[in-house]
Amino acid sequence: MTPRELVDAVYAKAAEQGVPAPQRPSRRDTFKIGNPDAQITGIATTGMTTFDVFKRAVAKGINLLIPHEGTWFSDYDNTDFLEGDAIYQAKRAYAEEHGLIVWRNHDMAHRIRPDQMFAGQLRLLGWTADPLEAGAVPRMPVVTLPEPMTLEALSRYVVARTGTHSHRITGDPGMLVRRVAVGVGYAFPNFFAAPGIDVIVGGESAEGSDSTYPTFDLTAYGEDSTLLGRPRGMILLGHMGTEDIGMQVAAEWLRTFVSGFPIEYMPAGEPFGRPI
Amino acid sequence: MSDLSLTRRDFCIAGSAVAVLPSPAAAAAKSPPPRLSAAELVSRIDPAGAGAFVAGSGETEVTGVMVAISPSIATIRKAQAAGCNLIVSPETPFYGRQAPPPADPNAPGAAMAVRTLEALAADPTFAEKKRLIEEGKLVFYRVPDKTNRAVADALADRLGWRGYRAEGEAAIYTPRRATLRSVVKGVQTKLGAKGGLRTIGDPAMPLKRILIVPGTVDLVPTAKALRDADALICGDLREWELVEYIFDSVNGGSPKALIAIGRILTEQPYAEALAVQLRAAAPGLGVVMNRRADPYWRIQA
Numbered sequence: 209m210t211p212r213e214l215v216d217a218v219y220a221k222a223a224e225q226g227v228p229a230p231q232r233p234s235r236r237d238t239f240k241i242g243n244p245d246a247q248i249t250g251i252a253t254t255g256m257t258t259f260d261v262f263k264r265a266v267a268k269g270i271n272l273l274i275p276h277e278g279t280w281f282s283d284y285d286n287t288d289f290l291e292g293d294a295i296y297q298a299k300r301a302y303a304e305e306h307g308l309i310v311w312r313n314h315d316m317a318h319r320i321r322p323d324q325m326f327a328g329q330l331r332l333l334g335w336t337a338d339p340l341e342a343g344a345v346p347r348m349p350v351v352t353l354p355e356p357m358t359l360e361a362l363s364r365y366v367v368a369r370t371g372t373h374s375h376r377i378t379g380d381p382g383m384l385v386r387r388v389a390v391g392v393g394y395a396f397p398n399f400f401a402a403p404g405i406d407v408i409v410g411g412e413s414a415e416g417s418d419s420t421y422p423t424f425d426l427t428a429y430g431e432d433s434t435l436l437g438r439p440r441g442m443i444l445l446g447h448m449g450t451e452d453i454g455m456q457v458a459a460e461w462l463r464t465f466v467s468g469f470p471i472e473y474m475p476a477g478e479p480f481g482r483p484i
Numbered sequence: 485m486s487d488l489s490l491t492r493r494d495f496c497i498a499g500s501a502v503a504v505l506p507s508p509a510a511a512a513a514k515s516p517p518p519r520l521s522a523a524e525l526v527s528r529i530d531p532a533g534a535g536a537f538v539a540g541s542g543e544t545e546v547t548g549v550m551v552a553i554s555p556s557i558a559t560i561r562k563a564q565a566a567g568c569n570l571i572v573s574p575e576t577p578f579y580g581r582q583a584p585p586p587a588d589p590n591a592p593g594a595a596m597a598v599r600t601l602e603a604l605a606a607d608p609t610f611a612e613k614k615r616l617i618e619e620g621k622l623v624f625y626r627v628p629d630k631t632n633r634a635v636a637d638a639l640a641d642r643l644g645w646r647g648y649r650a651e652g653e654a655a656i657y658t659p660r661r662a663t664l665r666s667v668v669k670g671v672q673t674k675l676g677a678k679g680g681l682r683t684i685g686d687p688a689m690p691l692k693r694i695l696i697v698p699g700t701v702d703l704v705p706t707a708k709a710l711r712d713a714d715a716l717i718c719g720d721l722r723e724w725e726l727v728e729y730i731f732d733s734v735n736g737g738s739p740k741a742l743i744a745i746g747r748i749l750t751e752q753p754y755a756e757a758l759a760v761q762l763r764a765a766a767p768g769l770g771v772v773m774n775r776r777a778d779p780y781w782r783i784q785a
Contacts, residue, residue, distance in 0.1 A: 256728055259735035277724035281732075282703060289704040293711060295729060295736030302735075345599065360783075367783045374682050376780040394722065400603030415720040415747040417576040418700055424580030424600070427779050432557045433609040444780075447723035479723065479731035480682040480742075483782070484668045 209468060211272050211309050212244040214251075218316060221465050227319050234315040240279040241300065242309030248272045251466075252474040253459040255452035257310050259299050261476050266306045270470070273310045274462075276317060276325065276455050277393070277447070285312070317458050318395075324461065325392045325454030332453045333369050333409070335390070338402075348397040349390040350405065356386045359407060359441045366409055372449040374480035378427050379407065379441020380434060393451040398426060399433070399440055409443045411450035448478050517768045522546050522570050522623045528765035529758065530627060538576045540623030546570045548770035551759040553752050555624060557609075559774050560616050566772045570623045572758060574635075574699070574751045577613060577624055579604075627758065636696040638753035639717070643670045645694075654709035655696045662691045664741045667715070675752065677745045679780035684730050685741030691715040698750035701726055714740050719747035748776050 209217075223229060240257075250270035254261050257275035265273055278285045280296065290296035303310070317324040326349055330337060337349035357365070360381035367375055383406065389397040391410025399405050408426065417425045430440040456473040463471050523542030526535065548568035552559040555577040563571055576582070585597035604610050617624070636655035640646065643659070650656040665687040671677040695713040697706050701721040707729060710716055721727060721744060733740040752775065759773040 256724060258728060259732040263735065278728070281707065281725050281729040283722075283725065289707060293707070294738050295733050298736040298738075299732055345595070363783045375782060376679050376682075377782060378779050381781070393724070398600060398603075400600060400607070412723050414700065416700055417578065417580050419580055420583045420597075424578075424604075425575070426579075428554060428556060428575070429579045429609065431554070431779065432613060435557050436609055436612055438609065447727075479684055479727050481684055481687075483681070484665055484683055484687050 209248050209466070210245045211239070211242070211248060211311055214248065214272070214466060215244075215311055217466060218313070218462075221461075222316060222320055225320065227316075227321065230315065230319070235284050236278075236314040237312050237316055238285070240285055240310040240312060241303045242271075242307065244309065244311070246271065246307065246309060248469050250470040250472070251459075251462065252472050253313075253455040253462070254474045254476050255448045255455055256476040256479075257312075258476050258479070259302065261474055262299065262302055262306075262308060264474060265308065268470075268472075270472070270474075271307055271309055273308060274313050274455070274458065275310065275476075276312070276314050276451050276458075278312065279310050313455075313458060317454060320461070323454075324457040325395075325451055326390065328454035328457040329390060329392050329450050331457070333366065333390070335388075337390070338387075341402075344402070347401045348395060350397075350402040351388045351390060353386060353388065356384050359383045359385055359439075359443075362388070362407065362409075363443055366443055366445070370445055370449050370453075372445045372478060373482050374446050374478050375449060376444045377441065378430055378444075380439050383407075383434070383439035383441060385441075391450065392454060393447050396423060396426075398424070399429065406439065407441045407443065409445065411445055411447045413442070413444065446478055446480065448476050452476055517547075517770065518766055520546060520766065520769075522625065525549070525570070525762070525766055525769075526572070526625050529761045534628040534632070535626050538578070538582075538624045538626045539617050540621065542623070542625075544569065544621065544623045546623075546766075546769065548772065549759075549762055549766075550772045550774055551755050551762065552774040553748050553755045553776045554779075557613055557616065560613070560620070560622065562774055563622070563772070564620055567770060568772055569621060570625065572625045572627060572762070574627050574755065576626055577617060578610075632754075634757065635698040635751060635754040638757045639675075639696055639698055639750055641757075642674050642753040643667070644674075650693060652712075654712065656709070656713050657694050657696065658692060659694065662694065663687065664689045664691060664715070664743070667691060667694065667717070667741075667743055671717070671743060671745050671749070675745065675749045676777055677749055678778040679782035680744075680746035680749065680778045682744045683742060684727070685715070685734075685739065689714075689739060689741055691741060696750075698754065699747050710740060715743065716740065717743045717745065717750070719745065719750040746778060746780060749778055752776065 256277040257279040335351045396410040396413040433440045452475040459473040550563040550568040555573045586594040645657045693713040694715045697718040
C-alpha cells in the first residue's frame with residue numbers, strides 16, 4: 209500500500225462511517241514531504257512530527273508519519289518564511305535522506321465522530337462527557353465530576369493521569385470543582401460552554417486581551433469571577449499534553465481497516481523541559 | 485445574588501503589591517495636583533497616539549493614575565481606594581478586543597463567537613466590571629505593548645542587561661557569561677516567574693544572543709530574528725509552531741533555548757517604566773503602580 213492509497217482509504221472509511229465530505233479540501237491535511245507513491249514500511253501516528261520523532265521512526269524502519277500538528281512550524285505548513293533557515297533545511301534533509309513521508313491528519317481526526325482527539329483525552333483522564341442537554345448546540349466535552357473536589361486535588365489527579373511536567377494552573381487551589389470543560393490543543397473552551405463550569409482542563413490558550421473572541425483572556429476572566437465569589441480556574445496541560453494521545457485513537461482506528469505493516473502510536477512528548 | 489457576593493479572595497491579591505512611587509516634588513511643594521485631562525496626560529507619554537482609550541472619556545479630568553499590567557476588578561478597587569480615575573495598562577479590562585463577530589455567519593468560529601459575546605453580555609462578572617467602570621466614571625487607556633521596543637528594553641533592564649543591546653532591528657541582548665540556568669534564575673528572582681515559566685534547552689547551555697519578544701509572539705518575524713540569536717525570552721507563543729521549531733533546533737544543529745514566562749511578566753517592567761514617565765510628565769499628580777504576580781502555579785509531579 210502507498211501513502212496515497214492509505215489517504216484514499218481513510219477518506220473512504222470516514223465516509224462509510226457517516227463523516228460528511230469536507231466542503232473544500234483541507235489546508236492542513238496534506239503531504240508535507242516524501243513520495244506519496246512509495247510503499248509503506250510502517251506507520252507511526254504522533255501529536256507532532258518533531259525532528260526527534262523523525263529519528264525514532266527511522267530507527268524503527270517506519271517510513272510514513274501521520275502527525276496531528278504541523279511539521280514546518282506553522283499552522284498551514286507554509287514554508288515561505290523558512291527559506292534559508294538552517295533548522296528547517298536540516299530537518300528536511302534528514303527526512304529526504306531517510307525516505308520519510310509525512311501526511312498530516314488534523315481536520316479528519318476532529319471530523320470523525322466521536323472526535324478522535326477528544327476521545328483520546330477523555331480516555332486518558334478517565335472521564336465521560338455529560339450528555340448534551342436537549343436543544344443545546346454541539347460543544348467541547350463537559351464533565352460533571354463523580355464527586356466534587358478541590359482544584360488542588362483535581363490538579364493532582366489530572367497531572368498524574370497525563371504525566372505532564374510543564375502544566376500551568378490558575379485559580380484558588382482550595383476552590384471546589386464540580387463541573388469541568390475539556391479542551392485539546394488550541395481548541396480551548398471558555399467558561400460559557402455550558403452552565404456551571406468551574407474549571408477548564410485544556411491544552412493551551414491565548415493570553416492577554418489581543419485575542420479575539422471566543423478565546424478571550426480566560427486567566428483574567430477567571431480572576432475577576434473568583435474575586436466576585438464565583439471561583440473559576442484552569443489547568444493548562446500544553447498542546448502535546450492533550451493532543452498526542454488522540455493520535456493513539458487514530459492509530460487504533462487505522463488498524464481496523466489497514467494491515468500489512470506495523471501501525472504504532474509514537475507520542476511526541478512535551479517539548480518543554482523539566483522545571484529548572 | 486450569591487454569585488455576586490463581594491468576597492475578597494486573599495489568594496488573588498496575595499501576590500500583588502501596590503506601590504505609591506515616591507513623589508518628593510509633591511511632598512516638598514505641597515502644590516495642588518495639576519488639572520489636566522486624561523487625553524492631555526497620555527499625550528505626554530504617548531505623543532504618537534499609538535494607544536487608545538478603551539473605556540471612559542479622554543476629556544475626564546485626572547484625579548490620579550494607576551498603572552496596571554492586569555486591569556482586573558481587584559485593580560479597579562485598588563485604584564478607587566487610592567483616588568485614581570485613570571488606569572493605564574497594556575491590556576483592556578474586557579478580556580478581549582471588543583471585536584464584532586465575523587460578518588459571515590459561516591466563517592470558522594463565527595457561531596461560537598456570537599454565542600460567546602451573548603454569554604459575556606449576560607455574565608454577572610462582566611456586568612459587575614462594566615458597572616464599576618461606568619459608575620466610577622473610570623477611564624482606561626491601553627498603551628501599545630509588543631510593537632514598542634521600549635517594552636523589550638524595560639525587560640532587559642530589569643534583567644540587568646542595560647547597555648547590552650545588539651545592533652539591529654530585533655531586540656537582541658548580549659549579556660556576558662549567561663547560561664539558560666542563569667537567565668532562568670534571573671526571571672525567577674527579578675520578575676517573580678513561578679508556575680508560568682516554561683523552558684526548552686540544556687540548563688548549562690551558554691546564551692550569547694538573547695531575543696526578547698514581550699507579550700505574544702508573532703511567528704514569522706520572531707522565527708527570522710531567532711536565526712541570529714540563541715535564545716528567546718517571550719510571553720505567550722503557540723506550541724505547535726515556534727515551540728516545535730525551538731524544540732527541533734538541537735537536532736537541527738543550531739541549538740536554541742526558550743524561556744517563556746507568560747504575557748503578564750514580560751510587560752511588567754514596561755508598566756513600571758511607564759509609571760516613572762507619568763510621574764515626570766505630571767509632577768504632583770498621584771501615580772500608583774499596581775504590580776501583578778505570576779498568575780500560574782504548578783503541581784510538583
